Amino acid sequence: MKVLAMEISSAVGSVALLEDGDVASRADLPVSGGRTTTLFDVLEHVREQAAWGWDAIDLFAAGRGPGRYSGMRIALTAVQGLAAPGRRPVRAVSSGAALAYALAEAHPDRNEFVVLGDARRDRVWHSRFIRVSTGGLEQDGDWRLAERDEFKALLRTSDLVASSEWVRLRPVLESAGLLQVGTWIERDVFPAAEWVGRLALDLHRPGVEGEPLLPIYLHPAVRR
Numbered sequence: 001m002k003v004l005a006m007e008i009s010s011a012v013g014s015v016a017l018l019e020d021g022d023v024a025s026r027a028d029l030p031v032s033g034g035r036t037t038t039l040f041d042v043l044e045h046v047r048e049q050a051a052w053g054w055d056a057i058d059l060f061a062a063g064r065g066p067g068r069y070s071g072m073r074i075a076l077t078a079v080q081g082l083a084a085p086g087r088r089p090v091r092a093v094s095s096g097a098a099l100a101y102a103l104a105e106a107h108p109d110r111n112e113f114v115v116l117g118d119a120r121r122d123r124v125w126h127s128r129f130i131r132v133s134t135g136g137l138e139q140d141g142d143w144r145l146a147e148r149d150e151f152k153a154l155l156r157t158s159d160l161v162a163s164s165e166w167v168r169l170r171p172v173l174e175s176a177g178l179l180q181v182g183t184w185i186e187r188d189v190f191p192a193a194e195w196v197g198r199l200a201l202d203l204h205r206p207g208v209e210g211e212p213l214l215p216i217y218l219h220p221a222v223r224r
Contacts, residue, residue, distance in 0.1 A: 001019070001020060001058045001059060001201060001204075002017065002018070002019050002024075002052065002056055002057050002058050002059070003017070003018045003019075003057070003058065003059045003060070003061055003197040003200060003201055004016075004017055004043075004057045004059075004060050004061070004079070004082070004197075005017075005018065005060075005061040005062070005063075005193040005194065005196040005197030005200060006039070006043075006061070006062050006063070006075045006078060006079060006193050006196070007062070007063040007075065007095055007098065007190075007191050007192060007193040007195075007196045008029065008039070008062075008063070008068075008071035008072065008074055008075040009063050009064075009065045009066070009067025009068055009071050009072050009075070009095040009164075009191060010067050010068060010071070010095070010117075010164035010165075010188075010190045010191060011068075011164065011165075011188070011190070012028055012029070012164075012188075012190045013028065013029035013039075013071060013075075013193075014026060014027065014028050014029060014190075014192050014193040014194075015027055015029065015039070015042050015043055015046050015193050016046070016192070016193035016194040016196075016197055017046050017047065017049075017050045017052060017057075018194060018197040018198065018201070020201075021197075021198050021201055023194050024049075024050040024052070025046040025047070025049035025050035026046060026192075026193060026194055027042050027045055027046050027049075029042055039074065039078060040078075043078075043082075054082070055086060057082075057088065058088065058089075059088065059089050059090075059091065059200060059201065059204055060079040060080075060082055060083040060088060060089070060090045060091070061079065061090070061091045061092070061093065061196050061197050061199075061200030061201075062075040062076045062078070062079045062090075062091075062092050062093075062196065062213075063075060063092075063093060063094070063095030063098055063191055063193075063196045064076060064092040064093065064094060064095065064211060064212075064213075064214065064215050064216050065094070065095050065096070065215050065216035065217070066094075066095070066096055066117060066119075066125045066143055066216045066217075066218060067095055067096075067117060067164070067191075069215055069217060072095075072215035072216070073215055076092060076213055076214070076215065080213065089204065090213060091200035091203055091204055091210050091211070092200075092210065092211045092212065092213045092214070093196055093199040093200050093203065093211060094143075094199075094211070094216065095191040095196065096115040096117075096127060096143065096191065097115075097129065097137070097139065097199060098191040098192065098195035098196045098198075098199055099115050099162060099164070099189065099190070099191040099192075099195070100113045100115050100129040100137055100139075101129075101137060101195050101198070101199065102191070102192060102195050103115075103160060103162055103185075103189075104129070104131060104137055107160055110131075110158075110160045110183075111130060111131040111158070112128060112129070112130050112131070112156065112158045112159050112160065113128070113129045113130075113131075113137070113159070113160050113161075113162070114126060114127070114128050114129075114154070114155060114159045114160070114161045114162075114182065115127060115129070115161075115162055115163070116154075116161065116163050116169075117163055117164060117165050117169075118163075118165045118168055118169050119145055119218060119219065121219070122147065122148045122172075123145045123146060123147055123148070124145070124146050124151070124154075124169065125143055125144065125145055125146075125218050126143070126144060126146060126154055127139055127140065127141065127142065127143045127144065128140040128141070128159065143216060143218060144218070145218050145219070148172065148176055149176075151173070151176040151177075151178045152176065152177060152178060152181070154178070155178065155181040155182045156181070156182065157181060157182060158182070159181070159182035159183070160182065160183050160185070161182045161183065161184045161185065162184075162185045162189040163185075163188070163189065164188055164189060164190045164191065165188065166184075166185070166186065166187055166188045166189070167187075167188055170186075
């Protein structure tokens, strides 16, 4: 099955074309500039690299966060628009889960992975993923917000921790004493479109309910 996947929930986005889970073509999205314009330029580039026609794509996938709301919304809107003419299926998956799976592949000796990001308002969003006997990952509860004074309780010594906003968060994490617990990847690590596509392909089975085609937004709605 041929999949087009896009991931734009963080500062570095990406687009990938996959066939049966293997990458046929991929490219990063520029960090700066008009992303809605460059997105379609990059899409055309990866499509031409793979020598695929648009009608060859069987499944469209997008990362739904947590992360930057505008990027998540652009990705979800774009894949639905591209899939509409042929009424082809669309799947949304958690960008954070995509990052956790990439970590698990890169670190086969580790079994617990924490992904977190800057939720602003002196909070982080976070979740833990645990390797299971089948080789996949199981998410330990849903995505959650933590206040600064709750940071210390987030982690275990066995955790491998990654964030797409490590540079931004490091001073706050240091002041909270959080860097003393677990093993941290000390650089920004971004979710990738190819893992969004692989997770979407895995979920695209009869009887498996897909995730909502909506961004994961953890802050409660502001009521006036």
